[in-house]
Amino acid sequence: MSEHAADPALHTPVRSGVPVLTARGLHRTFGSGATAVHALAGVDLEVPAARLTVVRGPSGSGKTTLLNLLGGLDRPTSGQVVLDDGRVLSSLPERDVLAVRRERIGYVFQSFGLVPVLSAAENVEVPLRLQRTSPAERSRRVAEALELVGLARHATQRPYELSGGQQQRVGIARALVxxxxxxxxxxxxxxxxxxxxxxxMDLLVELTHSQGIASVVSTHDAVLISRADQLVELHDGKRVTVAPSEDEH
Incomplete structure (x- = not known):
């Protein structure tokens, strides 16, 4: 992506509403024969830039499976995940999938996923080290990301010194850096x-729109669901409902 202003917004959305990811006929089956579990059964989905796509459904409906396929953490049994540059993510060699995950996709986990012995800044820095970003650039981007999520003053604190909400903010900063x-x-x-x-929730919605990010979030939270730009409902691995939020952003 292009260089962003340090202001503290990382970049200005220029492709609002344009699909960044497209899922076509996604099927994911675990196991085989009579014990096979059909986690997804023919899901189609477009994920547009600067839009919040919320995925909801009961436990076992396929939410996490769908997110894993969209994020390149798993491959479909059949169907495709297509990037906006035309590449089929689900068919790329593992080395290329890894590069896409490092360069184009940020992940936020329910369990925060922070390294306990690292400070907030060091946790945020991890993706940049994997990208072999120069030390000066790493420092600048980490400071920028922590400022964006309101944690500039907590850069040196370790996860156990932070509240749950602060830890998740660190996780979001790491995803965005x-x-x-x-x-x-x-x-x-x-x-x-x-x-x-x-x-x-407020932070995720704000960052999605201000940073032009194509965000896909699974949740049961009614408030976040109400703020979705696109709502995807799954039941038994099938997409049954798509509805925009009544809120205008």
Missing amino acids: SRPDILIADEPTGQLDSETAATI
């Missing part, structure tokens, strides 16, 4: 109290 155009978040507020969860 490599300047992805796709954000995948699986139940990002699942371990937070309702007030903290609302704050994290």
Whole structure:
């Protein structure tokens, strides 16, 4: 992606509404024969830039499986995940998939996924080290990302010194520091109290629109669902409902 202003917005959305990821006929089956589990059964989906796509459904409906396929963490049994440059993510060699994940996709996990012995800044820095970004650039981007999520003053603190909400903010900063155009978040507020969860929801919505990110979030939270630009409902691995939020962003 192009260089972003340090202001602290990482970049300005220029492709709002343009599909960044497209899923075509996704099927994912685990096991075989009579014991096979059909986690996804023919899901189609477009994930547009600067839009929040929320995936909801009961436990076992296929939400996490769908996110894993969209994020390149798993491959479909059949069907395709296509990037906006025309490449079929689900068919790329593993080395190329890894490069896409490092360069274009940010992940936010329900369990935060922070390294306990590293400071907030060091946790955020990890993706840039994997990209072999220069030390000076790493420092600048880490400071920028922590400022973006409101944690500039907590850069030297370790996860155990931070609240759950602050830890998730670190997780979001880490997801954004490599300047992805796709954000995948699986139940990002699942371990937070309702007030903290609302704050994290606000942050995700704001960053999606201000940074032009194509965000896909699985959640049961009614408030976040109500703020979705695109709502995808799954039941038994099938997409049964798509509805925009009534809120205008």
